[in-house]
Amino acid sequence: MPTGVALRDAREQLFDAAERVLLREGPDGLTSRAVTTEAGCAKGVLHKYFTDFDGFLAELVLDRIRRLDGQAEVLLKSAGQGSVAGNLTAMLTELFGSVAVAIVSLTISRDSLRARLRAAVPTGVPILTEAGQVLLDYLAAEQKHGRIPPEADLNTLGLTLIGSTHLLFADRTGTRPTVAEVRAFVESVLPR
Structure with a gap:
C-alpha cells in the first residue's frame, strides 16, 4: 500500500518541508519523521536521496x-x-x-x-x-x-x-x- 504522495523534485520538496518545520518548531523539532510528514511522503523517501539525516541537513544548509x-x-x-x-x-x-x-x-x-x-x-x-x-x-x-x-x-x-x-x-x-x-x-x- 503506497504512503504519501508522488513527489516531483523530491529533494527540493524535502528541503522546503524541513524549512517549514524548522521555522515552526525550531531545531529540536526537526526530525526525519517531521520532515517527511510535512512533505507528505514516506520516511524512506528521505533516505533514498540522502545517506542519513545529517547528510540531508548538510545539503539543506548548503x-x-x-x-x-x-x-x-x-x-x-x-x-x-x-x-x-x-x-x-x-x-x-x-x-x-x-x-x-x-x-x-x-x-x-x-x-x-x-x-x-x-x-x-x-x-x-x-x-x-x-x-x-x-x-x-x-x-x-x-x-x-x-x-x-x-x-x-x-x-x-x-x-x-x-x-x-x-x-x-x-x-x-x-x-x-x-x-x-x-x-x-x-x-x-x-x-x-
Whole structure:
C-alpha cells in the first residue's frame, strides 16, 4: 500500500518541508519523521536521496547558502545607488527575515552537522560567514564609489553588521525587529 504522495523534485520538496518545520518548531523539532510528514511522503523517501539525516541537513544548509547568491547580486548592483544604509537594511532584513536565523540555530545545536559542513565552510558559522562576505564585498564596492570613507575598517564593519543584526533577530519566538529598527542600527554603525 503506497504512503504519501508522488513527489516531483523530491529533494527540493524535502528541503522546503524541513524549512517549514524548522521555522515552526525550531531545531529540536526537526526530525526525519517531521520532515517527511510535512512533505507528505514516506520516511524512506528521505533516505533514498540522502545517506542519513545529517547528510540531508548538510545539503539543506548548503542549498540555503547558495541562495545568498541572488541577494549578493542585487546588493552589489545597488552599490553607488540609493543610500548605503537603505541598501544594507534591505539586505539584512531579507536575510534574517528568512530561514537564516533558524539555520544558524540548527548548525550551532548539532555538532555532527557542523562537522559535515566544515569541508564547505571551514571557518565561522555557516550562512553567517557567507552573508558576511556578501556584506564585505558590498562595503568594498561602496568604498570605491566614495560612499564609505577610505580609512574605514571594512572587516570590522562587516562583522559588526552581520553579528549584531543576527542578535536582533535571534529569538525566533520573540518580536521581530522592524525595518526602522534595523535601519536605525545600521545608521548608527556606518562611518561618517
